[in-house]
Amino acid sequence: MKLADNKATLSFSNGSPSVELPVYQGTIGPDVIDIRKLYAQTDMFTYDPGFLSTASCQSAITYIDGDKGELLYRGYPIEQLATNCNYLETCYLLLNGELPDAAQKADFEKLVTNHTMVNEQMQFFLRGFRRDAHPMAVLTGLVGGLSAFYHDSTDINNPEHRQISAIRLIAKMPTLVSMAYKYGVGQPYQYPQNNLSYAGNFLRMMFGNPCEEYKVNPVIERAMDRIFILHADHEQNASTSTVRLCGSSGTNPFAAIAAGVACLWGPAHGGANEACLNMLEDIQRMGGVAKVGEFMEKVKDKTSGVKLMGFGHRVYKNYDPRAKLMQETCNEVLAALGLENDPLFKLAKELEKIALEDEYFVSRKLYPNVDFYSGIVQRAIGIPVNLFTGIFALARTVGWIAQLNEMISDPEYKIGRPRQLYTGSVRRDVPTKR
Numbered sequence: 001m002k003l004a005d006n007k008a009t010l011s012f013s014n015g016s017p018s019v020e021l022p023v024y025q026g027t028i029g030p031d032v033i034d035i036r037k038l039y040a041q042t043d044m045f046t047y048d049p050g051f052l053s054t055a056s057c058q059s060a061i062t063y064i065d066g067d068k069g070e071l072l073y074r075g076y077p078i079e080q081l082a083t084n085c086n087y088l089e090t091c092y093l094l095l096n097g098e099l100p101d102a103a104q105k106a107d108f109e110k111l112v113t114n115h116t117m118v119n120e121q122m123q124f125f126l127r128g129f130r131r132d133a134h135p136m137a138v139l140t141g142l143v144g145g146l147s148a149f150y151h152d153s154t155d156i157n158n159p160e161h162r163q164i165s166a167i168r169l170i171a172k173m174p175t176l177v178s179m180a181y182k183y184g185v186g187q188p189y190q191y192p193q194n195n196l197s198y199a200g201n202f203l204r205m206m207f208g209n210p211c212e213e214y215k216v217n218p219v220i221e222r223a224m225d226r227i228f229i230l231h232a233d234h235e236q237n238a239s240t241s242t243v244r245l246c247g248s249s250g251t252n253p254f255a256a257i258a259a260g261v262a263c264l265w266g267p268a269h270g271g272a273n274e275a276c277l278n279m280l281e282d283i284q285r286m287g288g289v290a291k292v293g294e295f296m297e298k299v300k301d302k303t304s305g306v307k308l309m310g311f312g313h314r315v316y317k318n319y320d321p322r323a324k325l326m327q328e329t330c331n332e333v334l335a336a337l338g339l340e341n342d343p344l345f346k347l348a349k350e351l352e353k354i355a356l357e358d359e360y361f362v363s364r365k366l367y368p369n370v371d372f373y374s375g376i377v378q379r380a381i382g383i384p385v386n387l388f389t390g391i392f393a394l395a396r397t398v399g400w401i402a403q404l405n406e407m408i409s410d411p412e413y414k415i416g417r418p419r420q421l422y423t424g425s426v427r428r429d430v431p432t433k434r
């Protein structure tokens with residue numbers, strides 16, 4: 001980051017001396033006012049619940065222009081990456097800053113492929129869960145549990161440990177997600193098959209069984225890979241900030257990523273794809289397209305507590321570029337599976353059309369986000385609704401790792417420790433007689 005020519009001046013109406021604050025510029029996007037010395041200079045904190053105006057770090061990984069609806073990974077537009085690259089190339093880019101050449105790509109694929117199996121003991125750990133446990137509960141446990149199995153890569157301050165844990169996490173997440181799924185449905189886990197692509201291997205571990213040969217459908221394989229690319233990183237969102245905060249204490253990488261998985265689970269974040277599909281199924285049960293108007297009235301009624309899931313975003317105040325790509329994939333997958341007349345897809349399109357014209361949504365700049373169509377694609381592929389967030393976690397793992405490693409390598413990083421405006425009781429004494 002570079003010092004800007006101008007400075008910010010903070011003045012007070014009570015006559016306290018004003019303070020000058022440095023301003024820094026990034027390569028694109030808003031400048032930042034450096035308030036690190038504010039407390040020392042004024043005895044005051046800033047107040048910003050939800051980080052609406054606070055940059056918590058500098059980062060060179062992902063850039064979002066929410067007004068334009070633009071998403072860049074290391075400078076490359078998501079549309080180009082989703083069209084011209086596969087997920088592992090995208091992982092390499094996020095981790096290393098550049099796209100791999102042919103030799104780097106082959107080496108990286110080999111490295112990831114060599115780590116797809118998990119310690120055999122993990123399955124006994126998995127068996128401790130109830131069969132009907134939510135896959136995100138299982139995944140939070142399994143990912144955290146990796147730190148109990150891979151002791152040689154738990155030192156976050158050792159670059160070699162960070163490198164090994166990164167590869168292990170990227171390689172093992174599909175295995176863990178599919179194990180969580182197979183356990184829930186009472187089927188045997190499928191060991192990874194390393195002659196398949198990353199997405200193809202995941203599909204086989206999900207839907208294959210020991211009795212039959214599983215043939216990967218290339219349209220579904222590409223769709224899965226695209227879902228992974230679109231979810232790979234999204235700058236300082238809630239789960240990524242959680243991973244950074246957790247890692248800032250010096251905890252091991254597996255523990256930090258497990259914290260990210262836990263955060264992602266919430267319906268306002270990664271859980272939205274599950275919530276969105278449940279919403280579409282509810283409307284379908286109520287009567288489908290004919291009931292859209294009635295449902296929209298509920299969404300607009302603030303007392304109802306109903307939200308249009310898959311709509312709205314903290315940063316995008318325009319169409320989420322990932323939603324456009326996901327809609328494209330949705331069309332391809334439904335066509336390949338002969339599901340063009342899928343009633344939920346029709347319903348989603350109708351909801352989107354109405355919302356994009358409705359004053360409530362227009363005035364608040366609420367547009368479809370990535371989760372609006374991803375649930376329909378995943379459902380068509382055969383992924384159960386309660387596993388959607390697990391797939392998101394699988395894909396986002398690389399982003400979490402890239403961000404965590406960037407933080408550890410940043411000489412300015414400190415343990416994260418927000419301050420507060422205290423509104424509780426002032427000092428008082430415990431009554432001696434109670």
Ligand code: CMC
Nearest residue numbers: 268269270272299307308309310311312313314364369371
């Ligand atoms: N349906 C109805 N009203 C909404 C919605 C929605 N989906 N989203 C926002 N609003 C309203 C909100 O009530 C508020 O209205 P008012 O100004 O009258 O109080 C206004 O729009 C601004 O919303 P906000 O809640 O202040 O915005 P936020 O930045 O705090 O929240 C959000 C962003 C994503 C949590 C929210 O839009 C939401 O809950 N959407 C539904 C859940 C969802 O789809 N989440 C996935 C996010 S994308 C995937 C990911 O990155 O995890």
